[in-house]
Amino acid sequence: MSRNNRSTRGGRRPQRHKDVLHTHGGHRANDFRCTSCRLDVSLDAPGTAHRNHCPHCLASLHVDRKIPGDRDADCRGRMEALGLSVRPDGEWMIIHQCVSCGELSANRIAGDDNPLALVRLALRPLADPKAAGRVLLTL
Amino acid sequence: MSSHTTNNNTLSLSTFACAWCGLTVSAHAADGAARNHCPSCLHSRHVLDHVEGGPSDCEGRMSPIAIAVLRTGDWMLIHRCVRCDELTSNAVCTDDNQLILMRMAVRPLAQPPFPLEAFGTL
Numbered sequence: 001m002s003r004n005n006r007s008t009r010g011g012r013r014p015q016r017h018k019d020v021l022h023t024h025g026g027h028r029a030n031d032f033r034c035t036s037c038r039l040d041v042s043l044d045a046p047g048t049a050h051r052n053h054c055p056h057c058l059a060s061l062h063v064d065r066k067i068p069g070d071r072d073a074d075c076r077g078r079m080e081a082l083g084l085s086v087r088p089d090g091e092w093m094i095i096h097q098c099v100s101c102g103e104l105s106a107n108r109i110a111g112d113d114n115p116l117a118l119v120r121l122a123l124r125p126l127a128d129p130k131a132a133g134r135v136l137l138t139l
Numbered sequence: 140m141s142s143h144t145t146n147n148n149t150l151s152l153s154t155f156a157c158a159w160c161g162l163t164v165s166a167h168a169a170d171g172a173a174r175n176h177c178p179s180c181l182h183s184r185h186v187l188d189h190v191e192g193g194p195s196d197c198e199g200r201m202s203p204i205a206i207a208v209l210r211t212g213d214w215m216l217i218h219r220c221v222r223c224d225e226l227t228s229n230a231v232c233t234d235d236n237q238l239i240l241m242r243m244a245v246r247p248l249a250q251p252p253f254p255l256e257a258f259g260t261l
Contacts (some may be wrong), residue, residue, distance in 0.1 A: 033224040082228075085205035095205050095217055095226070103189070104217065105227035106204075115253050116261075122247040128212045132244070135237045139238060 035061055035078045047111030053081075053094065055113045058121070064099040064105070075101045084122045092118065158184045158200040168232045176203070176216065178235045185220040189227055197223050206244045214240065 030043040036059035045051035050068065053060040060079040065072035077100030085093045085106060095096045109118065126132045153166040159182035168174050176183035181203040188195035199222030207215040207228060214231045231240065248255070 021179070071201065083205045083207035084247045085217065086246045086250055090252075092247055092250075093205075094250055096205060097207075097228075098178065104228060106219070106226060109252065116258075119255070119258060123207045125206045125214060125244040130212050131214050132241075135241050135244075138237045 032061075034059055036080070045110040046114060048108055051110055052107050053079075053096070053110075053113075055110060056117070058094055058113065058117050060096050060105075060107065062101065062105075073103075075103070077101055079103075079105065081117075081121055083124065084118070092122075094118075094121070117127060140208070149187075153211065157182075158182055159202070168234060172230070172231055172232065172234065175229055176201075176232075176235075178232060181216060181236060181239050183218045183229065185222065185227075187227070189225060195225075199223060201225075201227065203239070203243060206240065214244075216240075230250060 027125050031040055033040055034054035034057060037054060037057040039054055039056050041051070041054055045055070052064075052068075058081040060076040060081075062073050062077045062079050063071050075098060077098045079096035081094050081097045082097040082104070083095045085095055087093060092109045094109060096105045096107060097103070098105075117122070153207075154162055154163050155166060157177035157180060160177060160180040162177055162179050164174065164177050164179075166174055183201040185195050185197040185199045185201050187193075188197075197220060199220045201215050201218035201220045204219045205217040207217055209215060215228045216231055216235075218229060219225070219226045220227075
């Protein structure tokens, strides 16, 4: 019955104009959702102008290829925090590794990153008694 | 030990000079694993393109910046090219300089961006 009605009217019913934009300048233009823990993250981060990882679980998304911000990668895989590096000026960098293609990238930490997750990442080489103990014994 | 062979039974020994400290390093470790960084200063050279997989035309020096841990518990060494900022990860050899390895592992805890005293009560 309803199918007949629609076919006699011809074409699609005109849609209502959308005044709520979910992307491209809408209310979620500056947000992203973490691919690992599904947290909605705002791009406004204290201490950095380029937030690229979730402050809760430190996961990121593989969107950049060579230059940060070029959005040139076709992978779009999830990038998990692999280790921590320290710049000569004492700033911590998170080393991310893409889960699907294995690419590495380094990101500065932000001011609201989870300190417990950061310290767990920093302690990861020392947590395993096998590798760390072997290093300390051969010193 | 030079690279020339006297007869067919001796292995040819390939070496490379470290880009940072100049040490002449054999390309294979004692257990036969291929070596790609200097065991003394842990610096490497950017000869393999990580994205395309072929040989790289950068040839820049790669300095060690971080320690990563595999699920098996083995340590990996993260290198960064000083010319093109490419990152690579390499397995740690058994005769690598353990002082530099341990210094890199505890480096984040020496300069924490937030006070670590609060973690004592957790």
